[in-house]
Amino acid sequence: MKIAVIGAGMLGASTAYHLALAGHQVIVFDEGHPGKATLAGAGIVCPWATKADDESWYALYAAGARYYDQLIADLTARGESQVGYRKVGALVVADDPAEFDAAAERLARRTAAAPETGGFQEISPEQARDHFPPLREDMKALFVPGGARVDARLLSAAMLRAAVAAGAELRSDLATLQLLNGRAILRDGRDQEVAVDQIVVAAGAWASRILAPLGLNHPVVPQRGQIVHLSLPGVDTSRWAVLLPMASHYLLAFDDSRVVIGATRENGTGFDYRVTAAGQHEVLSAGLHFAPGLANATILETRVGFRPAGPSITPILGRVEGIEGLVIGNGLGASGLTIGPLAGKLLASIAVGEDPGFDLTPYTPHPRMT
Amino acid sequence: MKIAVIGAGMLGASTAYHLALAGHQVIVFDEGHPGKATLAGAGIVCPWATKADDESWYALYAAGARYYDQLIADLTARGESQVGYRKVGALVVADDPAEFDAAAERLARRTAAAPETGGFQEISPEQARDHFPPLREDMKALFVPGGARVDARLLSAAMLRAAVAAGAELRSDLATLQLLNGRAILRDGRDQEVAVDQIVVAAGAWASRILAPLGLNHPVVPQRGQIVHLSLPGVDTSRWAVLLPMASHYLLAFDDSRVVIGATRENGTGFDYRVTAAGQHEVLSAGLHFAPGLANATILETRVGFRPAGPSITPILGRVEGIEGLVIGNGLGASGLTIGPLAGKLLASIAVGEDPGFDLTPYTPHPRMT
Amino acid sequence: MKIAVIGAGMLGASTAYHLALAGHQVIVFDEGHPGKATLAGAGIVCPWATKADDESWYALYAAGARYYDQLIADLTARGESQVGYRKVGALVVADDPAEFDAAAERLARRTAAAPETGGFQEISPEQARDHFPPLREDMKALFVPGGARVDARLLSAAMLRAAVAAGAELRSDLATLQLLNGRAILRDGRDQEVAVDQIVVAAGAWASRILAPLGLNHPVVPQRGQIVHLSLPGVDTSRWAVLLPMASHYLLAFDDSRVVIGATRENGTGFDYRVTAAGQHEVLSAGLHFAPGLANATILETRVGFRPAGPSITPILGRVEGIEGLVIGNGLGASGLTIGPLAGKLLASIAVGEDPGFDLTPYTPHPRMT
Amino acid sequence: MKIAVIGAGMLGASTAYHLALAGHQVIVFDEGHPGKATLAGAGIVCPWATKADDESWYALYAAGARYYDQLIADLTARGESQVGYRKVGALVVADDPAEFDAAAERLARRTAAAPETGGFQEISPEQARDHFPPLREDMKALFVPGGARVDARLLSAAMLRAAVAAGAELRSDLATLQLLNGRAILRDGRDQEVAVDQIVVAAGAWASRILAPLGLNHPVVPQRGQIVHLSLPGVDTSRWAVLLPMASHYLLAFDDSRVVIGATRENGTGFDYRVTAAGQHEVLSAGLHFAPGLANATILETRVGFRPAGPSITPILGRVEGIEGLVIGNGLGASGLTIGPLAGKLLASIAVGEDPGFDLTPYTPHPRMT
Structure with a gap:
């Protein structure tokens, strides 16, 4: 055909x-x-902690994560060496203890139905910083071994x-x-x-x-996202976990000493393709709040993408x-x-x-x- | 309204x-x-030497050039200091003497009907290089004082x-x-x-x-043009004439020590937004052929634009x-x-x-x- | 010689x-x-409000500002059209009323000795926003007509x-x-x-x-400055005053719809040429604090420069x-x-x-x- | 220490x-x-065909190539996944049959002493294009399996x-x-x-x-090299051989659909960091001469580097x-x-x-x- x-x-x-x-x-x-x-998206593959609760959406969201293993295996078998995916684990953290406990409850329920997650466990702030060194010092975490990141x-x-x-x-x-x-x-x-x-x-x-x-x-209309890319020259970030604060923003690392903070969620911008002063400020504020160890990181670029948002x-x-x-x-x-x-x-x-x-x-x- | x-x-x-x-x-x-x-276009405003001969098109082409004086005066009067336009004169040259003579004939006919051109005159290679220093040494020219360039x-x-x-x-x-x-x-x-x-x-x-x-x-479909921008650091190019070889390519200068060589005319590319090896080579070959004095100029960028081409x-x-x-x-x-x-x-x-x-x-x- | x-x-x-x-x-x-x-520097020419008080330094600082008129006139007379300088006036503002009054005292003393300043006057928040529209709504200002900005x-x-x-x-x-x-x-x-x-x-x-x-x-060692350049597309910023909060940061505009927020003052960085997460955050925080009207401005670039700092x-x-x-x-x-x-x-x-x-x-x- | x-x-x-x-x-x-x-250098690791004949230099040149296997193995063992090296083989070609034969003689002599080369063999134009598809149609080649390329x-x-x-x-x-x-x-x-x-x-x-x-x-003084990087979107270039015409220029490919043409050898430029019109033209002319199949490739960038040239x-x-x-x-x-x-x-x-x-x-x- x-x-x-x-x-x-x-x-x-x-x-x-x-x-x-x-x-x-x-x-x-x-x-x-x-x-x-x-091209702008920073890819976290970790659907199990999400607060959103729509059933037919979550069915696809969880199945999408599960499908990654097979896709990556197939591409690798075809000789593709640059697939941009790694199962580094996910750290779920929260400022608010009640949010933290609610996330633990969701993870308990959902990882049970998803063996590819490897379950999850609560870890100490020190352990959490082993997985993500610039993390704020007082943050305990829920660690999900099956969480991954993808360079879209x-x-x-x-x-x-x-x-x-x-x-x-x-x-x-x-x-x-x-x-x-x-x-x-x-x-x-x-x-x-x-x-x-x-x-x-x-x-x-x-x-x-x-x-x-x-x-x-x-x-379907555009929802603008601004995503900041940082670099930590000489630092091997290839095994860092993704960081999911139970908030709008998140952090993840790539192999090339790169750390990404995402992202604004701006509705009503139309196709206004711009990095804005307030957007950049919002993302950096959130990132430095959860990961103050990034203060001296290099700003490489800010990517802008229009997520397709349906009704x-x-x-x-x-x-x-x-x-x-x-x-x-x-x-x-x-x-x-x-x-x-x-x-x-x-x-x-x-x-x-x-x-x-x-x-x-x-x-x-x-x-x-x- | x-x-x-x-x-x-x-x-x-x-x-x-x-x-x-x-x-x-x-x-x-x-x-x-x-x-x-x-955004890509290098603007030469000099319709009078063109070989093309469609009557209703030329009427607009010549009238468009004539309208520039009024437009620039109006914008300047409104306080605009950056209009990007200067009447630097145009040099018409040709490799082939017959082409040169035919251009002279067209200019004689058309400048007579367009007082804003200031007429035209044949000048020696030395005089031509006064107007455009990197010009090849053996090229006499037809100089049209009313020719202009515009930074679109x-x-x-x-x-x-x-x-x-x-x-x-x-x-x-x-x-x-x-x-x-x-x-x-x-x-x-x-x-x-x-x-x-x-x-x-x-x-x-x-x-x-x-x-x-x-x-x-x-x-209307796109016709791709690739245009090379060069720089001659420290050189005051602000009064250089535009150069119109009676061929597909042309050269002009801007105030900021910048010289532009244009352009490919590529049909059938669709919206394939790229600088290509052959396109860049074509433009540089043409530019260095007529203006060998640009050999050591810096390549700043190559711009790509899709001209709207009708039937x-x-x-x-x-x-x-x-x-x-x-x-x-x-x-x-x-x-x-x-x-x-x-x-x-x-x-x-x-x-x-x-x-x-x-x-x-x-x-x-x-x-x-x- | x-x-x-x-x-x-x-x-x-x-x-x-x-x-x-x-x-x-x-x-x-x-x-x-x-x-x-x-190449990084955002040029404010307004020495008269400065808190620093070293006598031999201030003598050069004030004389340097005075010399600009002659320099610009000479360059213009030589045919230079792009000198990057405009006497747009300076707004001195302060969060702290005591700082504001101290600045007024310094201006009174120093503008008296510098007729090129055109003196100074206190103006209302509304008047101040006429000179610099994104300014915070509650800020009265001291306006110095002779203040200027320069694109270095x-x-x-x-x-x-x-x-x-x-x-x-x-x-x-x-x-x-x-x-x-x-x-x-x-x-x-x-x-x-x-x-x-x-x-x-x-x-x-x-x-x-x-x-x-x-x-x-x-x-002499390098002191790093990070300077953020914003754009307000379509907005004519060419007459906006420079903004001098009596703090470490400042704002100014250029002709091409560009607004600049400067700058970090980082000692001990050596020649570490980087835009950092904390530096960018600091500059944007300061800029949005004094000029919240810039929230939706486009971030064009952040420039980094090493000021030469002596003992x-x-x-x-x-x-x-x-x-x-x-x-x-x-x-x-x-x-x-x-x-x-x-x-x-x-x-x-x-x-x-x-x-x-x-x-x-x-x-x-x-x-x-x- | x-x-x-x-x-x-x-x-x-x-x-x-x-x-x-x-x-x-x-x-x-x-x-x-x-x-x-x-950062500019396009790395071909194939010393055995070189015309240069200085003995103490060649000793290091050949030993340098031999050392690569161990270095790459060590880095890989330490977990480095991005070493930028691949043994894709080298194609030696020449416009002049006498040059071609002389290269074959050198390869015969030198590969005998270097088992890591895997020897070499003469192959037909069709076979050569299997190794490097954009190659000119009439070019037979000498193929050295041990030739490699490195992304420096x-x-x-x-x-x-x-x-x-x-x-x-x-x-x-x-x-x-x-x-x-x-x-x-x-x-x-x-x-x-x-x-x-x-x-x-x-x-x-x-x-x-x-x-x-x-x-x-x-x-030691700088010798400037200008190197053009092309892209062939969607084309898997990861196994393409390096191409060594017995001339000043050469071509190689990288994994990400990238093909590189190198390079000018400009003495006496000092540290004049620029891509020039003549340099770009020279490199594209050479590249399209040997590999006309690159005509429609995208120009990504031209890198400039200063090789350290001793007496x-x-x-x-x-x-x-x-x-x-x-x-x-x-x-x-x-x-x-x-x-x-x-x-x-x-x-x-x-x-x-x-x-x-x-x-x-x-x-x-x-x-x-x-």
Whole structure:
């Protein structure tokens, strides 16, 4: 089957990867927008402590984390050495003892159902600083061995590379959709029609405009995140745990002496691609509050991304009633890096008409308003 | 009247400027795309030597150059000190003597009808190098005193600043159009409707997707240009003439010891935003061929822009039959920086229903296909 | 006379400019170090409110401000259009009423002796926000019309360009000194001797290593400053006053919708060229405290510079006893952009043996320890 | 023993690594100069085809290549995953058949003495393009399986990280030397003396100024190299061979879809840190001549480095007669990335007074001129 995937972020890259490996002919369109969420996203894979409680969302969130082991093993087996993933463990901390206890209760309940977590245990401040040296001195923690971090740039690039090796084509180009006799038609940036059997729109915050010519009012808008990247030259940060204060912000480290503090959650910004004074101040304040040992770290850059935020926390995955040849995946919001790889696998199944092995009813897109 | 302008390149900035100064309420949407032609464009304002010969196009091209004097005077009078424009004169040169003579013939004919050119004269290689020191030693030239250069970034920023000072609002946001009862409706990146009386689409190479939801098949595609910026530290280049070899490439200087070599003209690239090995090599080869004195200049950057290329050289300016509240300007191609400021003034007149004082019949957009 | 100037920051550029205009043969060496104070420095020219009280320092500080009018007039007369200077007025504010009153007392005393200040007056919070719109709402101010701001990059580049136009040579190269028969000898980065009559070392924080081979223990060390640059797109900031809270930090605006918050004063960092988490946080906290209206401004960049800090606040300007052919200027610290242009003029006079017209005894460098 | 290493390029990083692993107390000073050769260098490890024929130089060149296997194994065993090295094989090609045959003769002679090469074989143009797809279609090649490429940034960072893990201290700071009673004394950028037993100067092109205060006229000057980095998005280049045309330029690939064309060899530039129009043109012309398949590759960046060029091709490694506590390594020129790791090991041995196991007599620095 010949399938176009619009968007090469985590979701689109995973869709293309799974399709290409299954032997389909894949063509990926990506516009290279500044503000792509995947390129900005600091990936923590640790769904089990979250306060949010929506059931159909959590089902995907937990399954997304579980799927990582298989995906990484498959990519490694295909010769990919740069997948950007490591299971370093997660530290859950909280300023407020009641928050801490509530997180422990959630972890107890959820890790029991998820053997890949390795359970969890309460550890002392000293032990916590062994896992994350710049941590504030008074903070005990809950340690989850199965928590991981992912560099979304590397992982999505690895999936795309594997897709290309399996025959997929990448195009840095704009794609425009049209509706013709009830079917979605695709034109490229040269205004040429591209004949495909199916079109998967995985364009995140930009999808609404891509879908507008089809008469769809796609309810996903951008939520801006500003994420600060620090460096600790000469320090081996490759085994540091991710740090999840039970608050809006979080910290994690990468192999190259890099520590990341994320992130603002700004609604109503539209596509205003900017690092702001207040945003940078907010992120640094939070980071230095929990990890004062980062005071002398180098600021490398601040990344800005637009998370695709739907009307609720529930993702959108599926076909649109009344339009042939169209599959949509979107609305993963702040959990996109955890859910994205699995969701791409599901979209691939939908596109080629196979059973995804997962009840996707709760995620069905709204039908076309006529 | 309340008017939205989509696109803040040279054309949109000029439209917003003229509307705001005329007292209208203006809101400008710009997505900050990488590859905006205005931000990449090296502006030579010297239409009189061109080989191209389309009549309705040349009428706008020559009128666009003539309008610059008034525009710059108006901006300066409003306190703008950074307009990025200077009438440094143009040197027309050619490798082939027959090309040189043909250029002289065109200049004789056209400068006679354009007193702002100051006429032209043939000068010796030594005199030519006074105007452009790195020029090859054997090149005599035709000098046109009225030739000018413009830094499109500065000029469009100045027009926007003046528009904002007159009450316009700038939004770094995506705009989506919809058709409702025969009228164009605008939604912003938050998916909110923005109520306006008129919408001017001046979005260049990106317009076709913006217009697609209206059922328009807008025939403008990107033509990629790669432009090399060099620096000659400590050298005062502020009075250097622009250099027009009668070939595809050209050179010009800016005040800050900067020399620019332009540009590739690549069709069929779509929105593939990249500096390529062959493109950079082509531009440097051409530049060093005509100006070997630049061998030791510093390479500062290579800019990439997508010129909006229509089906013919004739620009598109006007209303679309069958859609209320919509004005389109596009297709200025490689002459956008010369024509843009005037064309924005014309679009402003059309939008508010005033007589533009210029016969715009040849530039009317195609009607909606139904 | 043939004179080498080592260092092309504000001080070296001014020295070269004054020497070249006086008809001397000048060769400027500059290594292009990251961290050059001039390139990072946000220039406020408003010495009159300062708390510091050293007499010989203040004499130069005040004279440096006074000299600006003449320098700018001369450069403008030579055709320089980009001098980066504007007399926008200064707002002095303070959190503490006692600090405010003390500042008023100092201004009263000092502006009386400095007619170029235009005096000063107390203004209301509303009036203050007319001069600096993002200012906190409750802050009355002391307004000094003669306060100015300078973009040190543009001014030093303009002086260098004027020097080159007058025959000076710029070399991006390293210079090494040696002592031969009691005289300083210069070698370039190709290890070739460069024969000159006089050598002016204006190398700021890097001077101690340049002077070490002469047996000099030059007591100037780097003091790191981190300076945040913000942008307010579309806002005309060109007339905004500079803001001097009577604290360590300050704010000013440039023509291109840019607002600057300066700066950390970090001793003991050595040449550790980095933007740090704590430094950025400190500067943003101070800036948003005094100017909360900047919350939504774009962060453009953070510049890092190493101010040359001597053992006391008193600058070092003059010849070193016991070494022929050597002139040193250094130690201007945080007042370098105010004092630098004048100090360069003084160094030029010393180098060619003319009367500087200023008693330079207090600034004499220490003799060589033998 | 306590040892300072000045310079953290390939040579200094290796010295620090070997010293720290041997249990010594190490402090590394690095100024972060723009133009550090290691950061610009594209590393081909394939000494066996070289035309140069100096015996003592070739001994180190070949031994340097042989040492890589052990170094990489040791780093990997210490947990370093990012060493930037891969034995991808080398393709030797030539425009001139006589050059090709001469290269075959050299390879026959030298690979016989170097089992780590895996010998070599002549292969057809088709086979050659399997190893390096963008190669010109008519080029047969000599393939050396043991040829490798190294990303000097990653390898030097890995050695430094391992050194820090073993207790070394890294300082981004300037170091100044002085001579006191026949002994080299070190001061940092805060002008504080740093007490050490030995000082290893591995500062490459910058060493002459560091050594000048000791009365040494160190004969190493910078040779500028400009190196172009291209990208082939989506293409897996991780197994591409290095390409050695028997000419001044060469090509190699890295894991991240990156292809590098190197490099100019510019003498007499001093420390003029710039990408030039002619340099970029030269490198692209050579690259597209041998590898026309790169025409559509993206230009990512051009790196500039100053190779440390001594009076002859022979490196400088050893103690300076007449100065206590000083070891110098320098002059590795264009072969620095091959020789550097081994040379650092040798410097470490010299510094602590152990037998380097290699006759270093030919590399002894000149004594102090008095």
